[in-house]
Amino acid sequence: MGIIGYIKDEMQIIKERDPAIKTPFEVFLYPSFKAIIRYRIAHKLYQKKHYLLARWYSQRTVRKTGIEIHPGATIGKGLFIDHGHGVVIGETAIVGDNVTLYQGVTLGGTGKETGKRHPTIGNNVMISAGAKILGSFSVGENSKIGAGSVVLSEIPPNSTVVGVPGRVVKRDNVKIPREDMDQVHLPDPVYNDLIRLQQENVRLTQELKQVCERLQKIEEKKLNNDNNNEINK
Numbered sequence: 001m002g003i004i005g006y007i008k009d010e011m012q013i014i015k016e017r018d019p020a021i022k023t024p025f026e027v028f029l030y031p032s033f034k035a036i037i038r039y040r041i042a043h044k045l046y047q048k049k050h051y052l053l054a055r056w057y058s059q060r061t062v063r064k065t066g067i068e069i070h071p072g073a074t075i076g077k078g079l080f081i082d083h084g085h086g087v088v089i090g091e092t093a094i095v096g097d098n099v100t101l102y103q104g105v106t107l108g109g110t111g112k113e114t115g116k117r118h119p120t121i122g123n124n125v126m127i128s129a130g131a132k133i134l135g136s137f138s139v140g141e142n143s144k145i146g147a148g149s150v151v152l153s154e155i156p157p158n159s160t161v162v163g164v165p166g167r168v169v170k171r172d173n174v175k176i177p178r179e180d181m182d183q184v185h186l187p188d189p190v191y192n193d194l195i196r197l198q199q200e201n202v203r204l205t206q207e208l209k210q211v212c213e214r215l216q217k218i219e220e221k222k223l224n225n226d227n228n229n230e231i232n233k
């Protein structure tokens with residue numbers, strides 16, 4: 001997409017998500033607009049392994065906008081960062097399409113992980129002012145993270161999360177009663193699938209063992225019959 005198309009898209013995104021905008025050309029004043037366009041350039045430099053140049057460019061962006069997006073981060077289409085100051089997006093973070101972030105959001109690491117250290121944010125997620133998402137888990141698509149929350153583990157899609165540590169208070173727009181709420185063990189679909197596959201594997205192994213035993217018995221019976229026939233002859 002050319003620069004004109006990109007600017008038109010940005011104007012549309014900001015008009016849709018910030019009721020404060022009055023004229024389309026205000027888009028040029030938004031730190032989000034500058035930060036994302038400059039991130040795309042820095043990311044290209046990073047991909048071509050010009051790491052120092054990429055970091056230098058990205059750090060200049062921080063001084064101009066107050067938004068720090070590491071050039072190694074992967075950012076989808078339609079990201080909007082409202083106000084922007086204090087936003088930090090780490091090197092191995094992955095941000096899906098049409099994500100909205102407010103000022104003071106951190107997509108960071110806990111300092112305990114290596115390799116992929118930062119979160120993966122699904123499509124259409126909104127992360128409110130000052131929220132911190134720390135670790136290499138995923139935030140499911142269409143979720144909302146409340147202002148000031150600290151999220152430390154996997155969030156299923158279509159959830160509203162609030163508090164420190166972040167807990168799911170709504171799923172599919174339905175409130176979860178506090179007494180039913182397991183704040184620690186949020187559902188992990190991948191883990192559940194693995195457990196189901198493991199159980200299935202044990203069942204199939206047992207069935208196969210039974211079939212083999214039956215087959216062996218039939219073969220032994222047939223051998224005995226053949227021997228008896230031989231003797232009778």
Ligand SMILES: CC(C)(COP(=O)(O)OP(=O)(O)OC[C@H]1O[C@@H](n2cnc3c(N)ncnc32)[C@H](O)[C@@H]1OP(=O)(O)O)[C@@H](O)C(=O)NCCC(=O)NCCS
Binds near residue numbers: 127147148169
């Ligand atoms: C989380 C948020 C997005 C609301 O989502 P929602 O799905 O409409 O959820 P609700 O408003 O129904 O709130 C659900 C529960 O969470 C609580 N809650 C909402 N936001 C909260 C927050 N930031 N911290 C703690 N609790 C919060 C509500 O009081 C409610 O509790 P209850 O069930 O005991 O009454 C919103 O409250 C929020 O944090 N918005 C901030 C947006 C922002 O950053 N604006 C900055 C503009 S500059």
